[in-house]
Amino acid sequence: MPAEADQAYDPVAVEASWRARWDREGTNSFTLEELRTAERPFYNLMMFPYPSAEGLHVGNIYAFTGADVFGRFKRMQGHDVFEPIGFDAFGIHSENFALKTGVHPTELIPANVANFRRQLRRIGGMFDWEHTVDTTDPDYYRWTQWLFLQLFRHGLAEQKEAPVNWCPSCMTVLANEQVIVGACERCGTGVEQRFIRQWFFRITEYADRLLRNLKHIDWSDTTLKAQYNWIGRSEGAELHFPLAGTDREPGQGDTGDEPGAGATRITVFTTRPDTVFGATYVVLAPEHPLVDAVTSDECREVVGAYRERTRAKDLVARKKVEKRKTGVFTGGYCINPASGDRIPVWIADYVLMGYGTGAIMAVPGHDERDFDFADTYRLPIPRVIAAPGEGADTPLSIAYEYPTGTLVNSGRYDGLSVEEGKKAIVADLAARGLAEAKVVFRLHDWCISRQRYWGPPIPIIHCGECGPVPVPEDDLPVVLPHVEDFRPDETGVSPLSRVREWYEVACPSCGGDATRETDVSDTFLDSAWYFLRYPSTDFPDRPFDPGITRRWLPVDCYIGGNEHAVLHLLYSRFIVMALHDMGLLDFEEPYDQFRAHGLIIREGAKMSKSKGNVIIPDPIIERYGADTFRVYLMFLGPFVEGGDYQDQGISGPHGFLHRLWESVVAIEDEAEARDDIDPAVEQKLHQTIQRVTEQVGTLRYNTAIAAMMEYLNAARAGGRTPARAEIEPLVCLVAPFAPHIAEELWRRLGHEHSIFEGANWPSFDPARAAVRVARVAVQVNGRVRGTVSAPVGADREAVVALAKSEPNVARHLEGMEVRRIIHVPDRLLNFVAAQAAAVGGTSG
RNA sequence: GCCGAGGUGGCGGAACCGGUAGACGCGAAGGUCUCAAAAACCUUUGCCCUUGCGGGCGUGAGGGUUCGAGUCCCUCCCUCGGCACCA
Incomplete structure (x- = not known):
């Protein structure tokens, strides 16, 4: 019946006709009723794309196809597979694009989304187009803002001062990726650090739980490791080093270590309290609040200059490893609480204010960075740990960092192991009020403030009387006002504050004059909850419906790139955990299974626009x-x-x-x-x-x-x-x-x-499927000399008989004495043989 | 520097739990069909020696364990991805 032309495979025609039929028949989409009643729900999630102007990247197609194959497979096995897709369309790239080309994001994004939709349909993904999400849609970000308010109400959102990269010429804050070797990527001006007040989510409160749960979720190993390392739990102790004045005036010891003028001791965090006798100096971060207090008058100028120089460094440079450590002496001293020695206090930019207490005890003998520093500034490098075979006087040519060995040069603790030393020293110092055992995490709180335009405004109103007041939920969304030219200007204020009718509002609490928060939120917040929204997009009045959510979540399988191994996955875990604690979700991990896919390269080289080898x-x-x-x-x-x-x-x-x-x-x-x-x-x-x-x-x-x-x-x-x-x-x-x-x-x-x-x-x-005849490899001394076919399960004797009748095998066994026969059923037979002993003499 | 992944034919890549290394595909060579081309189909294809039978070598380098190692152990080299000098 089919016409001649119908017999040839014409993929373009076949694909178009089936796409049309899927749309017509709703093959891939769920009705609300179906979502409510699905019997074998399977939530197949993939990371939604950023709809760039260039169109869908092969990397995206690769990831989506891999996820779609899995979803279709599950569906053919009888599951009700929900496979949504959406658009993560806020963010810095649209702003950059707009600044470069003059196309406003409100025009750009819908065009990009339309193009993405066309391309996504074309690759044949099983997407439910009735349940998609666009993070820039006020109907979506209204709930992003709602989420912020929930965290705020529960004390998980707070304002803190934090450093940002500041370009003094563009008068704007830069992301790390916009800083190219210390300069602004747009104008080349040197970037400096500025401290500004920003909103943070207190993810660190959840550090322990985020770490513990990793044990029972089914994720790619590499991703689990990345999360584990990122959270970075370390056990150690805080030690207090009483101040001991400057070269001129001897200090006097009392208590209290509050930063500022009254402080009398420096608190450091260390994972190696056993090495405290080797602490020959203390280093403060240049921003540390005690710097002024410890600095002597002679050193004040040098210290001030060094702090200036540090401030001029951008955040990226600060975190880079430099071989040559720099620092300056403050002129101040403190007392090593264990040895009682008076030791100098330095400042150096390799110590960061953001980690631990912003101060370290430097143990050059047993820490490589401290060793380098001490070596540069000719500070003493005593040994306090001896490895097996070493003594108290064995010279150190490099830092000995391994956490094993015996304490030496440590007074009455000599002879203890590292572990014993840690316990004993912390216990003794604690008894004198000079130490506390402590666990710290390297995870920071999540800074969600962005001093930008293209994002959801943070729903807070600042009132002189009432402080920061949440926007009432009924007033959400706080719609991002249209600002034609959102470039920063000389005033240095955020573009949103220039829209006066938006910026100036009455305080919801007291009715007085107030202003809106002008920071927008991090795009990672948009993507931290999108999977909760997909199945509930039929509900305009709630972020996620409890019944639907119970049926479909947590996500059964999540496939995505390992570039999000840490931030996105960690943030969404945190959000879900927080919502769980608020009683809004009955699970605390969002994704049962996560699989990271690999990267695709082309002809052995990484694809990039600049190389022009991108696959279209x-x-x-x-x-x-x-x-x-x-x-x-x-x-x-x-x-x-x-x-x-x-x-x-x-x-x-x-x-x-x-x-x-x-x-x-x-x-x-x-x-x-x-x-x-x-x-x-x-x-x-x-x-x-x-x-x-x-x-x-x-x-x-x-x-x-x-x-x-x-x-x-x-x-x-x-x-x-x-x-x-x-x-x-x-x-x-x-x-x-x-x-x-x-x-x-x-x-x-x-x-x-x-x-x-x-x-x-x-x-x-x-x-x-079962194989009935096995091909058994026959070896003589580990070398294959033939193959025999034997019935599956044939015993050793039978196979040996077959093997010996194989001419080539027989030839190799000639004149040999078989000492051992190894038989791996259905796979292999190995004759272990040696030259028969009887033969004397030599042969050529 | 640290963390993670990885090094196998001309190329992409296979190989269960230590058991015939190179599945599948690309490329290449030869052939069939065709007026021709495309498509399709058939044969060969790790390297070296050999007419053939067959033999030797071979999974980044070097050692080790084992009847037997791509796979396990030690030392080293290289590539890719990520990063935060995290005390």
Whole structure:
């Protein structure tokens, strides 16, 4: 019946017609009723993209295809798979683009989103277009602002002073990525640090729980490790070093270590209190509040200059490792609480105010950075830990940092192990009020303030009388006002504060004159809860519906890039944990399973716009079709590791789909099943179903595709036409990878419904997959000398007999004495043999 | 510097739990079909020696354990990704 033209595989036509049918029939979308009643809900999430002007990047397509394959696979196994997509459209890139091209983000973003939607449809993702999210939509960010208010109410949002990168020429705050070797990326002016008041979420309160929960979530190993290291729990102690005056005036000791004039001691944090006898000086961060108090008059000028220089460094430079450490002596001294020695106080920019107490005790003998510093400034480097085989006087040529050994030069603690020393010293100092055991985390609080335009305004009103007052929830959203030119001006105030009718408001609490917060929030806040919104987009009056949320969350499978291994994933875990504690969610981890995918490179090189080697998907899809493109992307390497896109390689998958098409077309008109199923092909089919099922389930897509290719090759070997029962299951196996062609072939095989409606994933019969004859490798002294075929499970004697009758094996055993026989059933037989002893003499 | 991942044919990559290294695909060579081209199909393809049978070598380098190592252990080299001098 089909016309001649209908017989040839035309991917573009097939794909267009099936996309239309999916839309028409709502194949991939849920109604509210369906969301409420789905019996086997499976929430398949992927990281939503930033809709750039360049269009969908292959990296995005790679990630989405891999996630979509998994979703379709689950669906064919009978799950109700919800697979939403959205747009993470706020942020710095739109602002930059706008400043460069003059296109306002409010025009740019809708155009980009429209283009992304077109491209996303084209790649054949199973997206539910009835449930999408756009973070710049006031109907979305209204709830982002609501979320801020919940955190504020529960004491998890607070204002603190914090440093930012400031470009004095652009008069604006820069992100770390906008600072290029200490200069502004736009104008090249040197960047400096400024301290400004900003909003923080107190994620550190959750540090311990965020760390503990890592033990029971099913995530990629690398991602778990990254989170573990990022949170960075370290056990140690705070030690107090009483001030001891300057060179001129001796100090007097009392208590209290509050920063400022009255303070009389420096508190440091250390993980190695056992090395305290080796602390020969103390270093303060240049910003430390005690610097003024300890600095002597002689040193004041030098110290002031050094602090100036530090301030002039940008945040990126501060954190970079420099070989040569710098610092200056303050002229002040303090007392080592363990040894009682009077030791100098320095300041140096390798000590950061943001970590621990902003002060360290320097133990040059046992810390590499302190060693370098002491070496540079000729400070003493005593040894206080001896490794096995070393003594108290063994010279140190480098810092000995290993946490094992014995204490030396440490008074009455000599001879204790590192562990014992830690305990004893902290206990004794604590008894004298000079120490407390403490756990610190390297995780900082989450700064969500952005001094920018393109983001959701933070819903706070500042009132002279009442302080910061939350915007009443009924007044949400606080709509971002349209500012045509949001460039900063000489006034140095935020662009939002120039919109007076927006900026000036009555205080919701007292009614007096007040002003709105002009910072917008971090885009990481937008993405910290978007997965809660997707299934509830049908509800305009609540962020997430409790019933729907209970049915669909937590997310069953989340696939995304490891570039978000830390921040995004950690922040969303924190938000969910906080909402859980507020009683708004009944789970505390958002993602049951997370898998990080790899990166895709091209012809061995990283893709970048500047190199001009970026893959542009549209022409490839036009030429080969989305199905071929998808199969190729999944074939070129293990999904979790990424792979190398080689332009010519796509012809392999293309040919495969062609052959599959031809095999179906060759039999589609046949009335009923032919009877010529080849037993060998049948066996291979069952093996293939087994392999593909296992491998797709564990994201080993490349080998799953290889197995399918191998099977099709076998079914068509010698020009044979596969029978219907041989080819139909393959159509199903291919479907998650190449959904359009699978639908078309499924229809041609006589099925009315979509291949994705109903549990069409084929099952295999282990009995039919079982191998009956094994090929056993025969070795003589570990070298393969032949192969024999033996029935599966054949015993040692039988295999030995077969092996010995193999001529080449027999030849190698001639004149040898077999000492041992290793038999690995169904795999291998190894004769361990030596030259028979009897033969004397030599031979050439 | 630290953390993480990884080094296998001309190329991308396979290889269960230590058991025939190189599946699958690209590329290359030869062939079939065709007026021709494309597509498709068939054969060969790790390197070296050999007409053939067969043999030797071979998974970044060097050692080790083992009947047997791409896989386990030690030392070293290189590549990629991430980063925060975190005390």
